[in-house]
Amino acid sequence: MMPKLARGLTQVLSSSLVRCLSTMVWLLPTKVQPWRMFGTTRLLQDEIQDSGPQEQLTVNLINHLGKKITVPVREGENMLQLVLKHNLNFLGFGICEGTLTCSTCHLILEKEVFQKLGPISEEELDILDLTCGVTATSRLACQLCMTKAMDKQTLWVPMETDTSGSK
Structure with missing residues (x-):
């Protein structure tokens, strides 16, 4: 039974x-983006709409070893996706794939650039509070989208971001 x-x-x-x-x-x-399911940055969840030709911007990224890499970028493009798109070899960078659950995409900005950006969300601040090497101008690449104020500026990948153990 x-x-x-x-x-x-x-x-x-x-x-x-x-x-x-x-x-x-x-x-x-x-349109579900497999790389971004949570977070506060709308542009991470939706593709950037191509509204025709855009002014070519660039950003300089300095990796944890001090090597400067200049990459082209469009206004509104997400910094984490930029690193992934250009296959930049920043070891351990963006392990959580932009879900705002780690701090491996930690970047340090110049003070002038940082001051021109919008406010940081509470979720991003919470993650930054747990981050090694955080500075007054730290941001998470998964929450940072390119602006004209960032054109030709330099962003640093802190040494602490390298999760491979090789410094």
Whole structure:
């Protein structure tokens, strides 16, 4: 008697679960970015809309070894995605893939640039509070989008960001 009841209950639960999951699929957004599911920066969740030709901007990134790398960037482009797009070899950079759960995409900005940016979210501040080598001008690349104020400016990847153990 018990196996028959268990089998019937399993079938009911399975069919209910299938109905529930199929309903949930219709609720999902059409463009889900696998690299960004949480966070406060809207541009990380949505692709940058191409509104025609844009002024070419550049940003200088200095890695944990002191090597300067200049990369082209569009206004509004996310700094973490920039590093990934250009396959920059910053060891351990962005391990959480922009979910705002780690500090491996920690960048240090020049004071003048930092002051021109918008306010930092509470979530980003919470992560920065747990970050090694944090400065008064620290930001997380996953929460930082390119602005004209950052054009031709330098951003530093702190030595503490390297999670490989080689300094």
